[in-house]
Amino acid sequence: MSLIKPLLLQGHALELPVRPGWVRLALLLAVLVTWLPWPEAMAWWLPDFLLMTLLYWTWRAPMQAGIGIAFLLGLLTDVDRGALLGGYAFSYSLAAYAVLRMRVRLGGFDWIGRAVHLAPVLLVTPALALLIGEASGFHPDAWYLASGLTAAVLWPGLAWVLDGTGRVSSHVETSRSGAL
Amino acid sequence: MGLATSHREPLFSRVIGSNLRLILALVASLGLLFLDARQGLMAPVRAAVAHVIAPLQSALALPFVGLGDAFAFMTQHRELLRSQEALTRQLATSQAGQQTLATMVAENAQLRALAQLPLPPGRRALVVEVLAIPDDAFSRRLLVNMGADAGVQAGSPVIDANGLVGQVTRVDAARSEVTTILSRQLFIPLQGARSGVRLLGRGAGSDAAVEIPQMDAHGGLEVGDLLVTSGLDGVYPPGLPVARVRAIRPPRGNSPFASMVAQPVSGAGHAGPLMILVPVAAGGATP
Numbered sequence: 367m368s369l370i371k372p373l374l375l376q377g378h379a380l381e382l383p384v385r386p387g388w389v390r391l392a393l394l395l396a397v398l399v400t401w402l403p404w405p406e407a408m409a410w411w412l413p414d415f416l417l418m419t420l421l422y423w424t425w426r427a428p429m430q431a432g433i434g435i436a437f438l439l440g441l442l443t444d445v446d447r448g449a450l451l452g453g454y455a456f457s458y459s460l461a462a463y464a465v466l467r468m469r470v471r472l473g474g475f476d477w478i479g480r481a482v483h484l485a486p487v488l489l490v491t492p493a494l495a496l497l498i499g500e501a502s503g504f505h506p507d508a509w510y511l512a513s514g515l516t517a518a519v520l521w522p523g524l525a526w527v528l529d530g531t532g533r534v535s536s537h538v539e540t541s542r543s544g545a546l
Numbered sequence: 547m548g549l550a551t552s553h554r555e556p557l558f559s560r561v562i563g564s565n566l567r568l569i570l571a572l573v574a575s576l577g578l579l580f581l582d583a584r585q586g587l588m589a590p591v592r593a594a595v596a597h598v599i600a601p602l603q604s605a606l607a608l609p610f611v612g613l614g615d616a617f618a619f620m621t622q623h624r625e626l627l628r629s630q631e632a633l634t635r636q637l638a639t640s641q642a643g644q645q646t647l648a649t650m651v652a653e654n655a656q657l658r659a660l661a662q663l664p665l666p667p668g669r670r671a672l673v674v675e676v677l678a679i680p681d682d683a684f685s686r687r688l689l690v691n692m693g694a695d696a697g698v699q700a701g702s703p704v705i706d707a708n709g710l711v712g713q714v715t716r717v718d719a720a721r722s723e724v725t726t727i728l729s730r731q732l733f734i735p736l737q738g739a740r741s742g743v744r745l746l747g748r749g750a751g752s753d754a755a756v757e758i759p760q761m762d763a764h765g766g767l768e769v770g771d772l773l774v775t776s777g778l779d780g781v782y783p784p785g786l787p788v789a790r791v792r793a794i795r796p797p798r799g800n801s802p803f804a805s806m807v808a809q810p811v812s813g814a815g816h817a818g819p820l821m822i823l824v825p826v827a828a829g830g831a832t833p
Contacts, residue, residue, distance in 0.1 A: 401599075403607035433567040437574065445595040446603075452578030459571035466564045498579065520661040 388432040389423050392528060396420070398440065410509040413517035416443060417491055419523050420433065421484060424465040425472055426528075436462035449499055457494040461487050477522040485518035492517075588731040639666055656818045661708030666783035672696055674704075676820065677721060686712075686729035686749060692820060693718045701781055702824045709787035711820055712776060716813065724820070727756055727788060727810055729788070736788060737776035741766040742800040744776050747788065756789045760803040767791055773808055783823065787811045 396419035404412055416439060423431035438454030445464045447454070465472075472480050492514045557639040562570075603703055657673070692698050694717045704711045704724045712726035725732050728749040736745045736758070746781035747786045750757040759769070772792045777784025789808035797804050 398606060401603045401606050403610050433564060433571050435572040440575070441578075442595070442599070445592050446599065450579055450594055451582040452575035455578065456572060456575035459568060459575065463564060463568040480825075 384427040386430045387429050411516050412510040413520050421465050424462045433459050433462045453495050453498040457491045461491045481522045489514035490518040588673045660821050669828050672822040674820050686726045688724040693720045699724045702822050703782045704822050705810045708822050711812045733778045735778045736773045739772040739774045756808045758806040763797050763804040812822050
């Protein structure tokens with residue numbers, strides 16, 4: 367995100383590894399935010415903060431947040447939402463896998479580009495959960511697909527916030543590397 | 547995992563690859579789905595997890611509920627208090643007014659009706675109020691607010707706007723006791739208003755019945771007939787409405803008599819204004 371864009375995609379800017387504790391704390395915060403007593407009326411477009419955070423960390427710190435964490439958090443979401451056990455676990459795992467596959471590619475894009483790449487994942491994951499619910503006899507409201515759209519729109523904002531917390535900015539880094 | 551971003555990532559990969567991880571996760575979740583949907587085996591697990599997270603969630607919701615409450619409390623408390631106080635006062639005032647009004651309207655109607663009654667000859671009327679209804683299930687008496695000082699005499703019939711209520715049975719100086727027609731101790735000579743058949747009725751001891759224990763099985767009375775005083779005993783002036791026939795029981799067993807239950811037409815069990823028909827002092831040398 368430097369001012370002058372290079373002609374070719376340059377890959378990751380150098381950054382310090384994220385502290386594992388911080389990843390866990392952020393995920394825990396996301397869970398807590400999801401558990402806040404949101405009004406019923408906004409449930410259908412309320413973005414899945416947990417999924418957004420999970421995908422961010424899967425991209426940033428795949429050793430701390432990957433498919434296993436996604437699976438566990440999916441189970442938690444299943445219980446929380448009263449869905450069939452395994453539905454969200456399935457879709458979260460798949461989403462995490464998708465992000466792992468496009469991780470390298472994501473590094474070459476700015477926030478908008480990353481959001482565009484992640485939008486299908488954020489849109490498909492709730493759809494998948496809805497499909498599983500539908501197939502297993504529940505009949506969820508299709509309006510809940512809107513939450514994927516909200517998540518895709520809000521993801522750059524969340525990424526920006528999380529980015530500012532765990533990351534050493536390129537400016538500091540260059541000055542530090544210069545000092546070294 | 548292509549890029550080495552974490553210092554923990556080993557040089558030689560000895561962890562499970564992401565493909566395998568995905569397959570494991572998917573298989574596990576599908577298995578859970580199957581167990582949950584088809585077998586219902588996961589209900590205890592789900593219940594256990596919910597048991598752990600439910601208190602957390604409610605604790606999380608608590609500040610918001612409290613916050614909303616506190617906010618509403620702060621903004622509206624004073625206003626609500628003031629308006630509630632005013633409304634309470636207003637309500638009490640208007641209720642009291644309403645009560646008084648209703649009582650007065652009812653009393654007025656009863657007094658009007660009493661004033662329009664034609665008096666039997668040789669009698670004058672004393673309008674009295676019921677002071678108390680003694681709590682005696684069998685005697686069915688009333689205490690009224692006039693006694694010997696006002697000219698009440700024992701034995702005088704007592705009526706209200708609709709008909710006979712009873713008889714004065716005891717007289718004090720300032721109040722007297724009325725035994726109503728509901729009492730089992732009071733016998734009333736009756737007459738069918740339509741057929742003229744003469745009967746002896748007495749109270750049934752209940753709040754709403756006069757019974758005629760013995761009557762001619764072919765007396766020509768029907769349900770709905772009005773029974774009036776016959777005047778044969780000299781206590782009650784003839785023609786005062788007493789009761790309306792409610793049910794006629796045919797003779798039972800060896801008894802040749804039918805019996806009958808009638809509904810008093812007066813409000814004998816209630817406590818409205820009453821009228822005592824006392825003999826005019828000049829008119830009769832009272833016994």
